[in-house]
Amino acid sequence: MSILSKEKVRLNVKVNDRYEAIRLAGQLLVDAGHVPAAYVDKMVEREGVSSTYIGGGLAMPHGTNDSKALIQSTGMSVLIVPEGVDFGEEKAYLVIGLAAVGEEHLEVLSSVAVMVADEDDMQRILQASSEEELIALFEEGMNA
Known part of the structure; x- marks a missing residue:
């Protein structure tokens, strides 16, 4: 299974807030079989603890540490939000949902960053x- 595929990409997305963006990014990971639906709730929970906005228009929502056991395979989803979506102080135009097995998380995160x-x-x-x-x-x- 590819980490990124056409089914996990959405161009020209319009969302009302960051939580809608996170749920959409998460649902694409669910639909592709990387994670169960419960992981999406963990992505939202993680955002509540600390923003996943990285800088430069990029946010990379992912689950909490205790949700790692839910991940079935490494995958990422990509949303392009032309109008941007508020992630706290900044707007994200690129939202990448991430579910990664083991240490692959840091590898994917750093290469995208x-x-x-x-x-x-x-x-x-x-x-x-x-x-x-x-x-x-x-x-x-x-x-x-």
Whole structure:
């Protein structure tokens, strides 16, 4: 199973708040079989403890530490929110839902963070015109 696939990508998403964005990102992980529905509640709970906004327009919601046992396989979902969604003090335009087995969590987190730290790469991601283009950008960036 691929960590990122077309079924886990949504372009031009409109959400009312960060919790709606988190639930949508989580549901894509559920639908793909990476996690059970209970994991989505843990993603929302995690956001309540501490914001998953990373900076530069990126938020990476994930479950609480005690939800790791729920994860069946590593996966990520991607939401592009052109109008942005408030994550506390900042707006996120890229919301990446993450469920990772064991130590893969840090590996995925750091490669995505490095990739979007480059303003040009972030703009290319936000302006992707198709799910396939977006996936290609991620695969290129994460294997760099």
